[in-house]
Amino acid sequence: MSSSPDSSALSLSDFLRELKNTYWMFRGLDEPETTTRQAADQWLKLADDLRRRGVNPRRYVRWAYKQFRETNATVWVNMITSPKTVARFEQEIGDTLARERLLIQLQLDTVFFQTQGRARNLREVLEDELLDLGDAVRYAVARKAGMTDVADRWRRGADLDILNEPVYAEALSAFLSADSHGQ
Amino acid sequence: MDSSGNIREINSRGLLVRLLTYAIRCPSVARLAMQKVQPTYFDQATQLDFFMVWFVAQQMMLKSGTTPHPQHLNDLVINLMNGEGYTDPTLHAGVTRLINEVYTFKEDPWNESYGVELLNAFFHTVFKREATRSTQQATTRDEALEIVMRTHKQLNVDQNKPVDPFDLSETPTLSKRLPTGATYFDLITGGGTIPTECYGVLGPSGGGKTLMAIDVGCSMAERKQRVEYFSYEQPPREVRPRMFSRAGGIHIDELKNKEWDEIPGAVRDKIADASEKIKGNFIMHDRSAEGDSVADVIGVVRDSISSGHHPTMVVIDWLWPLVTRATAVRSTSRRNVTERAVLQSMMDEFKAMASEYNTCVLLLHQLSIEMAKRRASKKPQWFNSAEAGSFAWLLHYCIAIGTQDEQGFCYLVGSKSRSNAKTSFVVQCLGAYNKFRIPTNSMVYDDKRREFVDDQNLNRMPGRERSDPGSDEEDLKGGLV
Numbered sequence: 299m300s301s302s303p304d305s306s307a308l309s310l311s312d313f314l315r316e317l318k319n320t321y322w323m324f325r326g327l328d329e330p331e332t333t334t335r336q337a338a339d340q341w342l343k344l345a346d347d348l349r350r351r352g353v354n355p356r357r358y359v360r361w362a363y364k365q366f367r368e369t370n371a372t373v374w375v376n377m378i379t380s381p382k383t384v385a386r387f388e389q390e391i392g393d394t395l396a397r398e399r400l401l402i403q404l405q406l407d408t409v410f411f412q413t414q415g416r417a418r419n420l421r422e423v424l425e426d427e428l429l430d431l432g433d434a435v436r437y438a439v440a441r442k443a444g445m446t447d448v449a450d451r452w453r454r455g456a457d458l459d460i461l462n463e464p465v466y467a468e469a470l471s472a473f474l475s476a477d478s479h480g481q
Numbered sequence: 482m483d484s485s486g487n488i489r490e491i492n493s494r495g496l497l498v499r500l501l502t503y504a505i506r507c508p509s510v511a512r513l514a515m516q517k518v519q520p521t522y523f524d525q526a527t528q529l530d531f532f533m534v535w536f537v538a539q540q541m542m543l544k545s546g547t548t549p550h551p552q553h554l555n556d557l558v559i560n561l562m563n564g565e566g567y568t569d570p571t572l573h574a575g576v577t578r579l580i581n582e583v584y585t586f587k588e589d590p591w592n593e594s595y596g597v598e599l600l601n602a603f604f605h606t607v608f609k610r611e612a613t614r615s616t617q618q619a620t621t622r623d624e625a626l627e628i629v630m631r632t633h634k635q636l637n638v639d640q641n642k643p644v645d646p647f648d649l650s651e652t653p654t655l656s657k658r659l660p661t662g663a664t665y666f667d668l669i670t671g672g673g674t675i676p677t678e679c680y681g682v683l684g685p686s687g688g689g690k691t692l693m694a695i696d697v698g699c700s701m702a703e704r705k706q707r708v709e710y711f712s713y714e715q716p717p718r719e720v721r722p723r724m725f726s727r728a729g730g731i732h733i734d735e736l737k738n739k740e741w742d743e744i745p746g747a748v749r750d751k752i753a754d755a756s757e758k759i760k761g762n763f764i765m766h767d768r769s770a771e772g773d774s775v776a777d778v779i780g781v782v783r784d785s786i787s788s789g790h791h792p793t794m795v796v797i798d799w800l801w802p803l804v805t806r807a808t809a810v811r812s813t814s815r816r817n818v819t820e821r822a823v824l825q826s827m828m829d830e831f832k833a834m835a836s837e838y839n840t841c842v843l844l845l846h847q848l849s850i851e852m853a854k855r856r857a858s859k860k861p862q863w864f865n866s867a868e869a870g871s872f873a874w875l876l877h878y879c880i881a882i883g884t885q886d887e888q889g890f891c892y893l894v895g896s897k898s899r900s901n902a903k904t905s906f907v908v909q910c911l912g913a914y915n916k917f918r919i920p921t922n923s924m925v926y927d928d929k930r931r932e933f934v935d936d937q938n939l940n941r942m943p944g945r946e947r948s949d950p951g952s953d954e955e956d957l958k959g960g961l962v
Binding site: 363364367368369370371393397400401404405407408411415416426428430432433455 | 660662663664665667668671672703704730758904907911914916918919921922923924925926927934
């Protein structure tokens with residue numbers, strides 16, 4: 299089980315806030331001012347459980363959201379907070395992270411091949427929508443090359459990955475300076 | 482055969498003499514030759530002296546385990562020839578001259594790798610000759626194929642060589658994945674292909690099998706990895722526009738139903754530019770009208786390696802014509818049973834070929850009709866192959882392409898293998914550009930619209946502009962917020 303260095307240092311209320319903020323970020327909505335008692339209890343139980351396990355809250359929500367989004371149009375709170383989801387997370391996160399790392403590596407390889415192997419212009423490569431490049435990689439490479447206009451186009455998708463999954467921040471650290479992504 | 486070898490065929494008497502010299506006198510090569518080289522591999526009509534000398538020498542070596550004395554060998558060969566009715570003194574003189582040549586050759590120490598190279602080159606030559614002869618002389622096609630395949634199995638020096646995995650005196654050969662450059666393919670296979678492995682792609686009719694093969698093939702060729710593409714369905718004139726579209730990033734409408742002269746100059750320039758980078762690495766073999774044996778594929782791969790171009794991938798597009806053509810000539814009342822037997826036998830041959838020539842094989846096959854008829858929301862299973870379910874079980878790794886929705890989104894499902902977990906994700910088939918792509922947004926199947934949708938248009942009903950994701954309509958579905 300991986301965890302970010304500071305996740306265990308968070309207080310329960312901070313941990314809870316991290317979970318909820320990440321969830322609403324993925325939903326693309328603002329957190330409602332009022333919520334049901336049942337939902338509040340479930341969030342609290344989840345926060346307590348994950349905190350004791352030393353799980354990175356953002357990583358967990360991102361993983362769970364993506365899992366449920368494969369088959370459900372809307373990912374509800376009771377899906378994210380289910381103990382079964384936590385159990386599945388523990389089982390599958392290792393494979394998921396390996397796949398994420400591989401995907402980033404393959405995408406960076408594509409950028410490298412297109413620019414070095416095929417001598418294509420970097421801007422043209424980053425804007426080529428036929429190439430299999432994710433938002434985070436396009437954003438990070440554009441950022442490093444100083445193409446802010448290109449980077450801004452991919453910022454929203456990149457945020458969801460880079461801010462919530464440490465694997466992205468780690469793999470793209472060479473492209474993202476500490477102050478370039480608001481971290 | 483080592484692709485770095487300089488000798489491709491034994492095409493002169495000098496090389497044949499050198500081969501016989503190593504086979505009789507170099508101890509390590511002789512051990513191999515005793516087991517592998519049959520006297521009949523020498524053509525009795527044109528190489529009688531070689532046939533006779535090797536026949537006797539092999540018997541003597543098998544009996545004593547040592548190199549025979551030249552005079553003893555000469556006497557026995559002459560006696561045998563007399564007994565068989567070859568009494569012409571010029572034939573005897575030829576044998577004596579050959580034995581002298583074999584025994585006067587001096588090399589100390591023996592170059593063992595050169596000897597093995599000679600043996601392999603000899604086998605290559607014999608295989609080509611036998612394959613041609615058997616197809617011409619056999620009374621039935623089955624018989625011809627059987628002879629060809631049997632000869633092929635026999636003619637490989639390294640095939641049955643035992644390996645001590647813990648002997649590190651030579652650098653151990655290990656498997657390493659080689660990225661193809663097609664991200665979705667590399668992702669689902671866990672990082673690329675492993676030479677010596679067989680990969681299967683299952684897909685519904687018109688569902689992107691050929692497209693995937695072209696996409697992966699072009700990606701590899703761009704990276705200077707050689708691809709041998711066997712098209713059993715479409716002739717090159719039909720596949721070429723799709724290849725141009727993929728390689729040059731050109732919309733297929735610019736190329737479809739057009740002669741070369743009708744294509745705009747700017748597009749032709751793009752094609753020329755892309756072709757320059759791929760040329761020589763993506764080789765297409767038209768088998769749309771003929772070709773019914775794995776031996777044919779093996780022959781091409783052998784020739785390719787012999788000419789110094791080691792194929793990284795061999796694509797069979799698609800497998801079933803090969804099976805049905807091979808089965809069509811067999812008189813049988815239980816056709817489906819025979820087809821399955823032929824398929825299994827072919828899979829075995831392909832796996833042997835992949836292992837022997839250190840290349841990977843991509844086999845395209847149909848998804849079962851039951852699965853192909855289902856909606857795009859239903860993930861296919863990697864074992865849902867048509868006609869013979871065992872197809873997928875015989876592979877190292879199998880990928881199934883699901884039914885596409887109107888936008889080309891579909892599931893890609895990969896089987897579990899020793900080094901890779903079972904995985905699946907949604908991809909988009911860009912038919913106009915002959916590519917697959919991983920969508921950047923997470924996709925979900927919308928039952929109402931019967932298609933995959935992403936975050937941006939989640940609640941847009943057909944005919945409606947995008948709605949506010951936080952609308953009441955969504956919240957009434959019954960979940961907790």
